Every structure is written in C-alpha cells, then in structure tokens.
Amino acid sequence: MQAEKLAYYPFTxxxxxxxxxxxxxxESLLNSRAYRAARVRGIERVKEALEGEIKKSPLSGEAQVLSELLSYPFARMLVACVDDQLFTRRYALAEAKSAYAFLRNETPDFLLEFGDDFGISADFQDSYFGMHFTDYIRFSNSLKDPSWKLTNRQLRAGKIKITKEEFARLLEEAIRERIEQSFPIPEIPPEVSSFCAPYVAGIKEQFEVQKKKFGATDFGAVEPELFPPCIAHALANVQGGVNLAHSMRFAMTSFLLNVGMSVDEILNLFNVSPDFDTEKTLYQIEHIAGSTGNAYKPPACDTMRTYGNCVGKDRLCEKISHPLGYYERRVFIKNKEKEQTEGAKQKKNEESGGGEKGNENEIKEKKGNN
Known part of the structure; x- marks a missing residue:
C-alpha cells in the first residue's frame, strides 16, 4: 500500500x-519541531471526533503525508490519557466513519486485501462480494436496519452475498472494533501523560459540553415520578431484570436522553438485564444520543400503540400525543402547583402580620400597652 493510502488508513x-x-x-514525536504539524493534526483529529466526523483532505507531498500518518499515534496518546470509555467509543466510531468515506470508493481488490488485514474471509464475483457468514454475523450484529438480518440474506456455501457498499460498511464496523479494543492502554509513559495533560484538559471540557447536548429538551432535574405510564412501566421492567422488546427499549432510551439523563446513567439502568452486554448497550445508547450526527426523539403515542407499547394509559394520556409532551405537561402542572402553594403560604404570612416582622410589631404593641 502506498504511503498516502497508509495515511488514510493508519489503523492497519x-x-x-x-x-x-x-x-x-x-521523545521526537512529542518534542521535535519536525513533527509539530503531526501533533497539531493529532489534536485536531481528536477534537473533530467529538463532533462526529474526522475530516480528511487530499494529501500532497511527503511532509503532509507523514504528518497525517503520525497524527494517528499521537491522537491515540490523547485518547488514552482522557481514559473515558464513552469518549473512546466516540473516537473509534469517528475514525471508522471517516475511513468508510474512502473505502466505499476503493476497488474490489483493495477491499479484499483490506479485509484480509482484519481476518475477514471474502471473495468477489459477478459484481458482488461473498463474505463468510461468521464474519458477517460478527460485524453486522450492531447494525439495526432489518436488511442486515441473516434471514434477509442469501447464504450459499457458507457465504453471504453483499454489495460493494455493504462490504465497505462492514469493514467500517471492523475498524471501529479494532480501535475500541486497542484501549485502554495499560501503562502510559509519564512523559506522555505530562506532555498531553494541557490538551487533555481542553478535550475533556469539550466532551462534557457534548454530553450535555445528548438531552435535547431541557426539563431541569429529571423527575421519574412524572414519567408517562408507558415509560414508567418499561423502567420498572428493566429494573426488575425483564428484557424489553427492541421497540420499547428504543422508546425508553430516547425518552430518557431527551429529558436530560446522561448516557452513563442510562447504561447503569440496563446493567441488571439478563442479556446485558456493556459494549453493545453503550454503542446503542450513544447511537440514539446522536453520536453519528442524528439524535433521536422517542416515538409518538400512535407509534407506541402500533407496537403494543402503550401501557397503563391514564386521563392525561387522552390529551397528549407524545410521551415528551406528557412529561412536559406533568412538570408544568407540578411547578404551577408549587407556585400556588408558595403563594398561599406567603399570603397567609402577610395576613398574620408578615411573619417575624409581624411578631416584632405585636411584641412592641404589648409593651406599649403595659
């Protein structure tokens, strides 16, 4: 593979x-002026990953190719120093998505050679790739579109028939998995931690801002007692160790994200499920939260009814068409009642002499009478 190609696929x-x-x-990579451009690009690479897309422009000249190639190991140092599982997943996903943009335009021969590096058994014939079903299952497992299900595929002689673009998409999953599994790094050299510390602080700060964006609607502190019956029922089932249907799991997760719960908080809710898988669950939650650039809203009530997820309908449900609308209305009602209660207390205090001030006046009057 040419050096320019290696720079586009530095994880091979x-x-x-x-x-x-x-x-x-x-020591040279960290401190030499000759590799300053590589360090700058590495920092840029990580920060772009936070936004969901690592941008790669055409490379020209050996110096630019070298900087792009070396930016990857430096970026890995930064990610290792951040030492956050969610951040690592976000970075790995961004690197994989960036590679996919190039892979989809590569030749079939290149893709087959690329797949070999990941231990993927495949061939190309009559404009289609044939991929061994074990590799197909492994890398399509996290893809949610029904078209990826094995039952919707042609299986012949142990191989699944797929298009070039589909093969590139599965290679994207292989890249993501490789990068994720290369972390955490057991022992980070002290000189790396020291050098990266100022940059890591800024990256963590930016990441915290990004995580707060996961909840699209600001309802203030999350109040589970105000959740609509369908979400409350699903939440009770999850906490009781009951597996949810995929449609209900999506509805509950997207709802919780939109009312302000963090990815980590939701992950902790699922860890009592019988089929709990940390890696897979975290990936699904982050995907719904918008790691790929598209944050999801929970389904409307009509859709919930269609999938049999409308449970425990109450009187307020009759006036609401969306679970988020239900919660927003309950929060509004609660705040209104709180205001009325506080207003009544204040009025009562004023009528009784204004609280402590009224008591002082009353004491003065009694002394004057005496």
Whole structure:
C-alpha cells in the first residue's frame, strides 16, 4: 500500500509497521519541531471526533503525508490519557466513519486485501462480494436496519452475498472494533501523560459540553415520578431484570436522553438485564444520543400503540400525543402547583402580620400597652 493510502488508513497492520520502520522515537514525536504539524493534526483529529466526523483532505507531498500518518499515534496518546470509555467509543466510531468515506470508493481488490488485514474471509464475483457468514454475523450484529438480518440474506456455501457498499460498511464496523479494543492502554509513559495533560484538559471540557447536548429538551432535574405510564412501566421492567422488546427499549432510551439523563446513567439502568452486554448497550445508547450526527426523539403515542407499547394509559394520556409532551405537561402542572402553594403560604404570612416582622410589631404593641 502506498504511503498516502497508509495515511488514510493508519489503523492497519501495514501502516503500523511502516511507522515502526521510520525509527521515530517517542521523545521526537512529542518534542521535535519536525513533527509539530503531526501533533497539531493529532489534536485536531481528536477534537473533530467529538463532533462526529474526522475530516480528511487530499494529501500532497511527503511532509503532509507523514504528518497525517503520525497524527494517528499521537491522537491515540490523547485518547488514552482522557481514559473515558464513552469518549473512546466516540473516537473509534469517528475514525471508522471517516475511513468508510474512502473505502466505499476503493476497488474490489483493495477491499479484499483490506479485509484480509482484519481476518475477514471474502471473495468477489459477478459484481458482488461473498463474505463468510461468521464474519458477517460478527460485524453486522450492531447494525439495526432489518436488511442486515441473516434471514434477509442469501447464504450459499457458507457465504453471504453483499454489495460493494455493504462490504465497505462492514469493514467500517471492523475498524471501529479494532480501535475500541486497542484501549485502554495499560501503562502510559509519564512523559506522555505530562506532555498531553494541557490538551487533555481542553478535550475533556469539550466532551462534557457534548454530553450535555445528548438531552435535547431541557426539563431541569429529571423527575421519574412524572414519567408517562408507558415509560414508567418499561423502567420498572428493566429494573426488575425483564428484557424489553427492541421497540420499547428504543422508546425508553430516547425518552430518557431527551429529558436530560446522561448516557452513563442510562447504561447503569440496563446493567441488571439478563442479556446485558456493556459494549453493545453503550454503542446503542450513544447511537440514539446522536453520536453519528442524528439524535433521536422517542416515538409518538400512535407509534407506541402500533407496537403494543402503550401501557397503563391514564386521563392525561387522552390529551397528549407524545410521551415528551406528557412529561412536559406533568412538570408544568407540578411547578404551577408549587407556585400556588408558595403563594398561599406567603399570603397567609402577610395576613398574620408578615411573619417575624409581624411578631416584632405585636411584641412592641404589648409593651406599649403595659
């Protein structure tokens, strides 16, 4: 693979070997002026991952190719120092998505060679790829569109028939998995931690801002007692260790994100489920939260009814067409009642002499009479 190609796919075994053969020391990568552009690009790479897309422009000249190639190991140092599982997943996803944009335009021969690096058994014939069903299941497992289900695929001689674009999409999943599984790094050299510390602080701050965006609607503090009956029922089932149907799991997760719960808080809710898988669940929650650039709203009440997820309907439900509308209305009613209660107390205090001030006046009057 040419150096320019390696720079676009720096997570491949060949790219790693190429960087190793350059003989660049860790001290040089961190401190040499010759690699300043690589460090700047590495920081940019990580920050762009927070936004969901790592931008890659056409490369020209050996210096630019080298900087792009070396920016990846430096970016990995930053991610390792951040040391946050959710952040790592977001970074891995952004790197994989960026690679997919290029993979979909590569030749079939290149894609087959690329797949070999990930241990994927495949061939190309009559404009279609044939992928061994075990590899297909492994990398399509996290893809939610029904078209990816094995039952919707042609299986012949142990291989699944897929298009070039579909093969590239599955390679994207293979890249994401490889990058994710390369973290955490057991021992980070002290000089790396020290050098990266100022940049890591800024990255963490930016990430906290991004996480707050996951909840699209600001309802203030989350109040579970005000949830609509369908969500309350689903939440009780999850906490009781009952598996939810996929449609209800999506509805509950998207609802909780939109009322302000964090990805980590929702992940903790699911950890009592019999089929709980941390990696898979975190990926699903983050996807619904908008890690791919499209945050989801929960389904409307009509859709909930269609899927049999409308449970425990009450009088307020009759006037509401969306679970978020139900919650917003309950919050409004509660705040209104609170205002009325506080107003009544204040009025009562004023009528009784204004609280402590009234008591002082009353004491003065009694002394004057005496």
């Amino acid at each position: 075994s060949e790219a790693s070997a190429h960087v190793g053969n350059l003989g660049i020391s860790l």
